[in-house]
Amino acid sequence: MSVAVSAQSLTKSFGRREVLHGVDFSVAAGSVFGVIGPNGAGKTTTMRCLLDIIRPSSGQVRVLGVDPRTGGPGLRRRIGYLPGELFLEGRVTGRKLLAHYQAISGPVPPGRIDALAERLGLDLDRHTRKLSKGNKQKLGLVQAFMHQPELLILDEPTSGLDPLVQQEFHGMVREARHRGQTIFLSSHVLSEIQQTVDTVGILRDGRIIAVEPVGGLQAGAIRRIRLTASKASGLTADDAVALLAGVPGVGQVQVLESDGGVTLAAVLEGAIQPLVRTLGQLPLTDLVIGEPDLEEAVLRLYEGGQEEPR
């Protein structure tokens, strides 16, 4: 499996302030890699290093097999970039602006710009500075995707987009991946990471504190459970609690109600099979097993990072 992007011990200081303290990761070619992390963690700085907009203080970076410091225009034509804060102020139409970016990026297939604009619902004949934030973002997405680059670097790609357009964007990411393009994106929207990404890197305080397949993150995530069992069979709340607490991975068992039936709430971490087997012994009248809560898993990783010595 070839590597599209990698960083080793990447550090970056602005003056005396070090914002990246040795970032390590690698992104497999043809995969979707998502970076999440709180504001100021260094997501944007890392991306700018990949594009030679800012230069690393130390460490090694490889983008499509080349050091961005020496890759020059040839390398950047193979990349599509969407900056985290997009400023388009010119008194030009979207179409003219895209024609300009087309002239300085890789070759754009005929009709591609119109197809993308139509897909995202973007009017190309309006002046860019009159566009809303969401429409500017669409313009930014079009210029990043239009030349079908080998690598897409997208900083908070869905910010400002309404939910329907976000779905469209997720579709574009999936298609790009099918075509073999590699995508490196950042987000703080976990549901988005869950839907689009293969591998997640968690960046916190200038360090990657975890890199996991998104499936792995889900396996480590907790699910919330709520169940109600009938008392007709002589079941008491204590019995039910004891039974449930004995299942591996179940914790925080609470009795919500024990008058009519017995209603319990708990959280499950890990495999659901042992739980399902145990639940078979109960006269259930209702059962809810929630989706894995990625947010909790990530929050725990953030907090875990805090315990490390800085």
Added chain:
Amino acid sequence: MTTLPLFRRAFFDSWRSTLAWAAGLTGAALLYLPLYPSIGGSAQMQDMINALPAEMTKALNYDQIATGPGYTQATLFGLLGFLLMTIASVGWGAAAVGGDEESGQLELTLAHGVRRIQVVLERALALLLRVVLLTVLVLLLVLGLNGPAQLGIDAGNVAGAAVLFAGLALLSGTAALCAGAVSGRRTYGLAAGAAVGVLGYVFNAVGRQSPDVEWLLTLSPYHWAYGNSPVTNGADWGAAGLLWGLSAALVALAAVALDRRDVGA
């Protein structure tokens, strides 16, 4: 692939501003030059100028307005035209790199298939071409009004003066471009460009007052260009070379500076 894509964008996207400055310069020429027969050439006006403090006439270069070439030199090339061209050139120079970076747009341009040196050079070329266009306009206006306004200007001399006029504006503009490229801030670019223009003018005005402060003249690009009244006496080509050469050096410095630093940090 399009040739010079960055130049084309910088040049064509600013056509409104270019047109506005062209209108301003046309207004300045049409305001001043046709009045020469009734102002500069008249004995009454000469009496009035003689009545003014000598320091003032020297500062404004009005000591030479009794002749058509001197009048054109002092009013159009030396005062209002100089002012308009300097402001235009400084504004464009400061916006070219520093302004673009400050507004956040340079980052996206640099993420594409361009070199930073190319960005600076193409935008400097757009600045140059706009300054040259405005200068050609001024030159044509002077030549067109030469007969009707009885200016009696030698075409070769005024062409030489136009080269200096453009060079002077370019020096301020490239100083603005360079300071913007070094700092990433439009304001620093504006300050640097304005400093070159204003200090040049002030050093010339003060330096002409007395031999004690004459040394100020050597620091004044304005004086390099206009010290010998080029519309009357023909251009000092050494001064022209100095103005254009320094401008080129400032552009080169801007390119190297931008190439070596972080952008948008």
